[in-house]
Amino acid sequence: MQDSKTLVEQAQHAIAASSKTSPTEAGPGERARQPATDAHIDALNEAFALFRINYHNQYYKAYSDTQVLNQIKKLWLDSLTQFEPETLRRGARKVIEESEFLPTLNRMIRACQGDPESYGLPDTHSAYVEACRAPSPKAAQRWSHPAVYHAGLASDWFFLASSPERVAFPVFERHYQRLCERVMNGAKLPVPQPPALPESTEKPLSAEENHKRMEALRRELDL
Template structure:
């Protein structure tokens, strides 16, 4: 039987292959399917760091939730299936964020966490650092007038998520199609901010240092006469 690392490497390759297949079929899909395919294409592929993080997480759970752990994962096959699922679902987070989430649930809960609880722990609480929830950010991005960079954003992450999603894509597709794309980019930016990153402010077009006032008719005539004299006309 394959060991857990081999199985997890295999699922990482399967995820990459499915993304390539989605890319090939994208030109033949309807808008809803294209939205789903775009979401799949933008789903991060797990790397070695993610594999190590998942293995560490399950080791921590085994130590802290000993009886619950062995009751939930009665055999190696079931355990490996859980690892594959968690690797696929948590690949959107950096490995250090996954480990931080595991430590959070261990400190806060006496019970072995579900995958949903783990995802929420990895996302953290963005509101503590001024970040609105993903849907509120999506509505703000869609309603912001142009030029987008000049809008008074609740947080730069909303603006950068809009840029990453493509403003035209957001404006020309329904929420059902566009929101999952925006949400993925926004949560990734929230993760970076919560890990200490400082996002640049929107690039607001600079106003000219001086504003030229058009010359009056009399001033134009006067300048033309001076130009004629200089040219000897």
């Protein structure tokens, strides 16, 4: 394990670097970081409480200094607010179930990201392509997972169809990843319901009636 001085220095460098970047900025392939909420702080404190109980000796060796612990928490909070509070709790449980060692921030991030495929969720780009290619009516299609449909709906179908991928994909990605988090946290998304068929069908117009309507339309449009 690293000594307290090393941990403090690493935390200070990371915090200094993060302070130069806007909280909502994200690099390629990264999710935008959101401002920390009280719920995020509570979830992170719960995660560290689990670490203290599960990794007792390792924990107290790494965080014997209150200053170290507070700086590490600040660093983690800055990086982990990209996830929902419940996702932080799930990530912490996953870590203690799978590892004998006190986790690094990188390990915690990977635990929070989870494994969407194990929940039947396609990867983000495949989901985006599926949403863009689905014909109308959207709700009547057979979706690989309801999250794909709901992400497309939240992104706006016309926007997805009319915008280039470099513009549309980040919007879809943001909605889809949030929905994936909800699914991995136990939420059940409603299955899209196809539009109901009309109770009665209109009688087809005769050729003469169609001709009259076309003539009326031409007069109206001055064609």
